[in-house]
Amino acid sequence: MAKAKNTKSDKTPTAKTPLTPTASSQAIDIGISTGDRKKIAEGLSRFLSDSFTLYLKTHNFHWNITGPMFNSLHVMFEGQYTEQWNALDETAERIRALGFNAPGSYAEFIRLSSIPEEPGLTEAPDWKEMVRQLVSGNEAVARTARKVLKTADEAGDDPTVDLMTQRLQTHEKYAWMLRSLLE
Numbered sequence: 001m002a003k004a005k006n007t008k009s010d011k012t013p014t015a016k017t018p019l020t021p022t023a024s025s026q027a028i029d030i031g032i033s034t035g036d037r038k039k040i041a042e043g044l045s046r047f048l049s050d051s052f053t054l055y056l057k058t059h060n061f062h063w064n065i066t067g068p069m070f071n072s073l074h075v076m077f078e079g080q081y082t083e084q085w086n087a088l089d090e091t092a093e094r095i096r097a098l099g100f101n102a103p104g105s106y107a108e109f110i111r112l113s114s115i116p117e118e119p120g121l122t123e124a125p126d127w128k129e130m131v132r133q134l135v136s137g138n139e140a141v142a143r144t145a146r147k148v149l150k151t152a153d154e155a156g157d158d159p160t161v162d163l164m165t166q167r168l169q170t171h172e173k174y175a176w177m178l179r180s181l182l183e
């Protein structure tokens, strides 16, 4: 039996890696131009990376919270990261439906995200700093969603507009709830 040809690539993504359409036997014709689909998919990839980074940070803070606010914030963070985790799939699958691959590695998320990571192992911040960071994170996700929504709206991509509207509602609500803890 002939040995299968090794097609494995060890190339890691770089900042220059372009978003390439998914290989398909049939051209995509959903009424949105290839250029617009690409622009929206790129925006959604940034949104997915922001969302994943904020999800991970919220879960990190659920684990590493200490102090007098432990119980209420431990529970609040759990509610938020669970909702965020479930929402990641919708975004990634929208990118796929537009004909592109979704980012799926830590390296890609770090490269595309506008939200800085926070280490948990060494010096976990105090609860107020955690809440401040999550307010900023939710606001950053909202800003990215707003940009993608505009691009999608101009291209007549209603499913993406709908998805971004839902995510805006959630992240603006979380930012308000978290901000209220600091007043």
Ligand SMILES: [Fe+2]
Residues within 6 Å of the ligand: 062, 078
């Ligand atoms: Fe837990």
